[in-house]
Amino acid sequence: MLPQVLFSGLALGSIYGLVALGFALVFKATDVLNFAQGMFVVVGAFLAVTAGTQLHLPFALTLMFIVVAAALIGAAIQALLIRPLTGRSMLSIIMVTIALSIVLRALIEIIFGPQPRALTTPMPTGVFIVEGVRISQLHMLAAGVSWLCLGLFALFFRFTTFGLQMRATANGHEAALVSGINVDFVNRVAWAIGSVLAAIGGLFLAQLQLASTELEGIGLLALPAVVIGGLQSIPGAIIGGLLVGLIEQLASSYVSPRSADIFVYTLLLLVLMVRPWGLFGQRELGRV
Amino acid sequence: MGMWGIRVGPVLGLAAGLLLGASPLAFAASESPADGVYADHIDWGVIMDLSGPTSASQAVWTAGIKDYIRKVDDAGGINGRKINLLVEDERFDASLDRIAFEKLTGQTPVLGISGMGNASAQVALASTIRRGKVPVLGSYTTTKAVTEPPTPMFYGGFCGYKEMAQVGVGALTERLKLAAPKVVTVHLDTAGGKEYADFVNAAAMRHGGSSKAVPIKANAADATAQVLEIIASKPDFVAVHGTATTPVLLMRAMQQYGLPTPVFGMAYIGTPIVYNSLPPEAGSRYSFVSCFTPGGTDDSAGMKAMTESADKFGHSAMKDDINYVAGWVIGQLVTEAIAKAGPDVTREKLVAMLSKGFSIDTKGLSAPVSYTPEDHSGIALLKPFGFDYATKRFTGSGTYDEARKYEQ
Amino acid sequence: MAAMLEVEGLSVGYARKGLALDDVSLVVPTGGIVALLGANGAGKTTLIRTITGLLPMHNGRVAQGRVRFAGVDITGMAAHRLVRLGLAQVPEGRLIFKQLSVEENLQVGAAFLPRGKVAERLEAVFALFPRLRERRRQAAGLMSGGEQQMLALGRALIGGPRLLLVDELSLGLAPLIVEAIYQQLMSVGETLGTAMLIVEQNAHVALEYAQTAYILDRGRIAMSGDAATVGASSAIADAYLGLAGEVPADV
Numbered sequence: 001m002l003p004q005v006l007f008s009g010l011a012l013g014s015i016y017g018l019v020a021l022g023f024a025l026v027f028k029a030t031d032v033l034n035f036a037q038g039m040f041v042v043v044g045a046f047l048a049v050t051a052g053t054q055l056h057l058p059f060a061l062t063l064m065f066i067v068v069a070a071a072l073i074g075a076a077i078q079a080l081l082i083r084p085l086t087g088r089s090m091l092s093i094i095m096v097t098i099a100l101s102i103v104l105r106a107l108i109e110i111i112f113g114p115q116p117r118a119l120t121t122p123m124p125t126g127v128f129i130v131e132g133v134r135i136s137q138l139h140m141l142a143a144g145v146s147w148l149c150l151g152l153f154a155l156f157f158r159f160t161t162f163g164l165q166m167r168a169t170a171n172g173h174e175a176a177l178v179s180g181i182n183v184d185f186v187n188r189v190a191w192a193i194g195s196v197l198a199a200i201g202g203l204f205l206a207q208l209q210l211a212s213t214e215l216e217g218i219g220l221l222a223l224p225a226v227v228i229g230g231l232q233s234i235p236g237a238i239i240g241g242l243l244v245g246l247i248e249q250l251a252s253s254y255v256s257p258r259s260a261d262i263f264v265y266t267l268l269l270l271v272l273m274v275r276p277w278g279l280f281g282q283r284e285l286g287r288v
Numbered sequence: 289m290g291m292w293g294i295r296v297g298p299v300l301g302l303a304a305g306l307l308l309g310a311s312p313l314a315f316a317a318s319e320s321p322a323d324g325v326y327a328d329h330i331d332w333g334v335i336m337d338l339s340g341p342t343s344a345s346q347a348v349w350t351a352g353i354k355d356y357i358r359k360v361d362d363a364g365g366i367n368g369r370k371i372n373l374l375v376e377d378e379r380f381d382a383s384l385d386r387i388a389f390e391k392l393t394g395q396t397p398v399l400g401i402s403g404m405g406n407a408s409a410q411v412a413l414a415s416t417i418r419r420g421k422v423p424v425l426g427s428y429t430t431t432k433a434v435t436e437p438p439t440p441m442f443y444g445g446f447c448g449y450k451e452m453a454q455v456g457v458g459a460l461t462e463r464l465k466l467a468a469p470k471v472v473t474v475h476l477d478t479a480g481g482k483e484y485a486d487f488v489n490a491a492a493m494r495h496g497g498s499s500k501a502v503p504i505k506a507n508a509a510d511a512t513a514q515v516l517e518i519i520a521s522k523p524d525f526v527a528v529h530g531t532a533t534t535p536v537l538l539m540r541a542m543q544q545y546g547l548p549t550p551v552f553g554m555a556y557i558g559t560p561i562v563y564n565s566l567p568p569e570a571g572s573r574y575s576f577v578s579c580f581t582p583g584g585t586d587d588s589a590g591m592k593a594m595t596e597s598a599d600k601f602g603h604s605a606m607k608d609d610i611n612y613v614a615g616w617v618i619g620q621l622v623t624e625a626i627a628k629a630g631p632d633v634t635r636e637k638l639v640a641m642l643s644k645g646f647s648i649d650t651k652g653l654s655a656p657v658s659y660t661p662e663d664h665s666g667i668a669l670l671k672p673f674g675f676d677y678a679t680k681r682f683t684g685s686g687t688y689d690e691a692r693k694y695e696q
Numbered sequence: 697m698a699a700m701l702e703v704e705g706l707s708v709g710y711a712r713k714g715l716a717l718d719d720v721s722l723v724v725p726t727g728g729i730v731a732l733l734g735a736n737g738a739g740k741t742t743l744i745r746t747i748t749g750l751l752p753m754h755n756g757r758v759a760q761g762r763v764r765f766a767g768v769d770i771t772g773m774a775a776h777r778l779v780r781l782g783l784a785q786v787p788e789g790r791l792i793f794k795q796l797s798v799e800e801n802l803q804v805g806a807a808f809l810p811r812g813k814v815a816e817r818l819e820a821v822f823a824l825f826p827r828l829r830e831r832r833r834q835a836a837g838l839m840s841g842g843e844q845q846m847l848a849l850g851r852a853l854i855g856g857p858r859l860l861l862v863d864e865l866s867l868g869l870a871p872l873i874v875e876a877i878y879q880q881l882m883s884v885g886e887t888l889g890t891a892m893l894i895v896e897q898n899a900h901v902a903l904e905y906a907q908t909a910y911i912l913d914r915g916r917i918a919m920s921g922d923a924a925t926v927g928a929s930s931a932i933a934d935a936y937l938g939l940a941g942e943v944p945a946d947v
Contacts, residue, residue, distance in 0.1 A: 164804060168801075175792065175793055176793075177749075178791055180808050183775075
């Protein structure tokens with residue numbers, strides 16, 4: 001039982017980590033806590049439904065469609081909603097992201113109806129059985145792709161000029177402006193990346209489960225994930241995602257499915273009380 | 289009246305006969321606006337979830353009752369009155385049920401109400417219904433709160449949880465040739481879900497087996513925990529209580545973990561949506577029990593009449609959904625009851641007629657629908673159904689009467 | 697001598713407040729070093745923000761007047777474009793990227809240069825500040841104040857600016873270190889011909905190196921002229937203390 005639960009927890013946790021990375025990235029680069037990140041996951045799922053189930057695009061085109069459309073949506077939201085609010089209080093920007101998630105949910109329910117949609121893609125649905133542990137191929141693929149994305153972003157941040165500019169912007173806005181960085185553009189790219197990461201998570205969640213607006217709740221697990229990991233820390237977001245996945249599956253299996261949230265948010269509370277800058281954040285930057 | 293040129297079905301024949309016999313009275317009858325009865329029409333209420341989480345099945349049910357009523361109205365109505373459905377959307381929110389119920393009993397009064405598919409709302413409104421004057425005829429779900437003891441104000445219109453559990457467990461135990469069935473019941477963590485799990489447990493124990501209840505949230509987006517539980521418990525088969533989403537979510541996750549365990553659902557979730565959302569290799573492991581026959585399963589007279597109307601009203605795709613059939617059957621139930629209550633029908637007369645015992649013949653479209661003064665649940669027999677992906681048709685096994693052996 | 701920077705009749709206000717700058721004019725000649733003096737709240741920071749395009753970030757707006765850089769009207773131009781035009785600044789409080797390494801800080805400053813030139817410019821900065829080469833792998837936030845100031849200077853110089861705005865460089869640094877950094881700054885100015893606008897609360901230091909000086913007092917230019925004249929005038933005492941005839945102790 002335990003290895004089975006650990007496998008599921010790590011696989012789902014990898015997806016949460018991916019979504020949480022998008023959330024942390026937007027926060028680091030633009031100082032915005034994006035409460036619409038959960039809805040971006042749903043948007044990704046329904047982009048997949050649109051491309052795969054409704055337009056019958058080949059899978060490769062479906063993937064491209066999801067990435068491009070999600071990036072455009074993220075960038076458009078930054079340009080139209082977030083940028084004009086530069087300099088406003090964090091609270092008013094948070095309210096805007098909450099309003100955004102409500103509007104997106106309503107739009108999706110108007111376009112696709114309130115019922116969940118089943119997504120069918122050529123992704124594998126089989127299983128490997130290793131010493132009694134059932135290793136779902138789809139979970140493996142989801143975890144693999146999540147780690148690939150995480151790896152690619154790590155390389156991008158470490159070794160490219162634009163990645164360096166993003167890290168610099170995350171470190172200080174005014175400093176970035178003073179140093180000749182086009183901060184507005186960096187912010188737009190951060191929103192686009194955050195949206196794409198959420199959409200990839202949404203694609204996998206829709207294939208693992210169903211495309212429905214209820215995926216928002218799973219997307220919002222990114223929030224405890226980043227707070228536990230450390231709001232300012234990119235590796236923290238990923239490890240926070242894994243932890244949330246593990247805790248969720250352990251609690252569901254050994255206590256009750258309903259208890260999962262209690263355990264996740266209790267850990268969140270403990271972290272906020274004992275180490276408010278998160279497990280991997282830095283003390284001086286531990287603003288929450 | 290021009291209705292003789294129209295081909296009349298058996299139901300309409302009955303209505304027309306009554307109309308002919310009673311026409312002088314009918315036209316003399318005074319209006320009873322407080323009961324929703326007017327000179328030219330009768331208002332009848334429907335409270336269902338049309339845009340909430342259970343709308344995938346309840347909106348289809350509503351289409352079914354609407355189509356039947358439209359068929360009757362097109363043929364001239366009952367005793368010269370058309371039936372006008374006042375449909376309230378309760379979005380699976382019990383507080384909206386109360387508002388809708390009060391609206392239909394007072395503000396825009398109706399003769400009676402059908403639907404009420406929200407079990408929690410039904411329990412909450414039980415005493416109001418029992419004390420009130422408006423009968424609920426043909427409910428989409430039936431709770432103990434309104435049937436035990438029976439009240440003249442409530443008449444169920446759907447297969448009962450207990451019977452669904454008994455026939456489902458019995459049929460699968462027999463099909464899989466199990467000596468002592470080991471069952472996992474995945475159920476919504478609501479009062480109804482727990483009740484269903486208890487019925488499954490009782491049925492499994494009757495066959496010398498056992499069961500384990502695993503709850504799932506109504507709006508769950510992930511069934512991994514439930515599947516891990518199934519992996520750990522290694523049941524012979526799985527029983528599902530929930531919305532159409534529940535078996536899809538569960539069986540997709542089971543497929544990803546390579547679990548070939550058969551699954552059976554309750555009648556509500558024996559719908560094309562479920563089968564269409566699952567790949568054939570997973571969907572062929574799913575069966576359900578129902579007291580309504582999905583469209584296209586056989587060629588009974590009732591099936592032919594329904595198919596003809598559904599095609600005419602543009603609902604060809606919906607008729608394969610047992611929820612449409614259920615709505616259609618309740619349409620027949622309502623119109624025949626109004627007709628039998630007489631041309632000067634009032635709430636009081638309708639209730640008096642129903643409480644003495646009443647039944648309809650659905651001509652093979654469902655198990656018998658009948659009420660006795662002691663039992664208002666309405667439909668007692670069910671049988672198992674599956675889906676053939678090759679022909680895209682539902683398949684029934686045996687007759688409703690045969691399934692009686694699984695029930696106590 | 698042609699003007700590198702011309703500020704003409706500039707009035708600037710912040711949202712729902714009065715004017716922070718009122719009809720300010722100022723010229724920095726090509727290759728020249730100009731000091732901008734004034735007490736806290738006199739408008740020095742607002743003037744710098746207006747020139748460097750940071751005003752919108754602080755909810756300020758230009759009411760009238762214009763700023764020209766090398767003959768081009770740059771009023772309201774975005775900050776990052778100004779840096780690319782060759783207008784660099786060493787901001788007050790240094791604003792280095794504390795979590796990035798020293799070398800990464802410099803690379804950020806050089807990000808707009810062609811890829812091939814970056815290494816060469818990095819070497820030039822390291823030659824100017826050997827301390828930075830020693831600490832190139834260190835997180836910038838862990839260095840001493842003087843070293844951080846060198847880094848801010850290096851980051852501004854790495855792009856090869858034509859005009860350098862230096863805001864409150866001496867703040868929080870020991871006098872000896874301030875002296876050393878100014879010496880290096882002056883040698884840069886001489887060798888590369890970079891024009892500089894030096895904003896200082898510490899008038900004594902600024903006047904020592906500048907050729908001309910402006911005194912800003914409550915949003916207006918109270919006096920301008922060559923550094924020696926301004927230093928000797930009573931306006932400087934007025935500007936700092938609001939008292940005629942008294943000179944602040946450090947002047």
